[in-house]
Amino acid sequence: MEGQQERRAVLITGGTSGIGLAAAQRFAAAGDCVLIAGRDAARGEAALRALPAEVRPRVRFCAADVARVADTERLAAACVRAFGRIDVLVNSAGIYVEGAIEEMTEEMFDEVLDVDLKGTYFMCRAALPALRQHAGSAAIVNVGSDAGVHGNYFCTAYCAAKGGVSLLTRALALELAHEGIRVNAIAPGDIMTPLTERQLAAAADREAALREMRSVYPLGRIGTAEEAASAICYLASPDAAFITGTILSIDGGLTA
Numbered sequence: 001m002e003g004q005q006e007r008r009a010v011l012i013t014g015g016t017s018g019i020g021l022a023a024a025q026r027f028a029a030a031g032d033c034v035l036i037a038g039r040d041a042a043r044g045e046a047a048l049r050a051l052p053a054e055v056r057p058r059v060r061f062c063a064a065d066v067a068r069v070a071d072t073e074r075l076a077a078a079c080v081r082a083f084g085r086i087d088v089l090v091n092s093a094g095i096y097v098e099g100a101i102e103e104m105t106e107e108m109f110d111e112v113l114d115v116d117l118k119g120t121y122f123m124c125r126a127a128l129p130a131l132r133q134h135a136g137s138a139a140i141v142n143v144g145s146d147a148g149v150h151g152n153y154f155c156t157a158y159c160a161a162k163g164g165v166s167l168l169t170r171a172l173a174l175e176l177a178h179e180g181i182r183v184n185a186i187a188p189g190d191i192m193t194p195l196t197e198r199q200l201a202a203a204a205d206r207e208a209a210l211r212e213m214r215s216v217y218p219l220g221r222i223g224t225a226e227e228a229a230s231a232i233c234y235l236a237s238p239d240a241a242f243i244t245g246t247i248l249s250i251d252g253g254l255t256a
Contacts, residue, residue, distance in 0.1 A: 066119030
């Protein structure tokens with residue numbers, strides 16, 4: 001993030017754990033002001049307490065559910081109230097539901113699409129007026145998935161949602177390019193986050209499940225939240241000033 005001249009305001013949905021929280025810590029460590037958002041207020045307060053003391057004063061939390069359009073508008077307004085601006089939007093809120101198509105209820109399908117795709121779409125829309133105030137340097141980074149690039153077994157709804165995020169990213173990048181607002185996404189493979197830890201803990205043999213998870217990656221391991229956060233911060237930085245409409249794979253060679 002070399003060449004950064006002034007403190008930016010960064011809004012991160014899904015910022016209370018995993019990739020979103022790692023990104024918040026990285027932005028704040030670089031001197032940016034960060035508003036993290038999540039549905040659970042207790043988790044949000046815990047996330048703030050878990051941050052290193054030196055960055056904690058630059059990070060705030062706002063409880064919100066991006067599946068509700070009114071909450072996306074409230075979040076954008078909260079960031080402007082807190083910091084006077086929005087320079088970077090990171091859409092990291094997401095849920096994962098696994099199961100064969102016959103097992104997916106309408107409610108399960110709607111929840112995945114509402115959070116992962118609709119939430120991303122309307123958060124972009126809500127932040128746009130503030131982002132336009134910083135055209136030329138403003139950036140949106142969406143957190144997609146390798147499942148939005150190729151099909152995966154037993155996660156049709158999730159693939160549909162993340163595939164939508166990939167094309168939303170490309171389409172919005174074209175729409176906003178003439179305004180100087182860049183739009184990119186990362187497409188992570190398996191990342192060691194609290195969600196991944198819970199999935200492994202639920203397996204009959206955690207170590208066997210982890211070995212199987214690692215086995216599909218050419219680099220022989222799964223990623224870390226910090227590695228995904230590093231990619232997010234790069235795409236939001238001046239170093240990526242000529243990059244827009246890109247889906248950056250963070251997957252250890254899985255989609256090579």
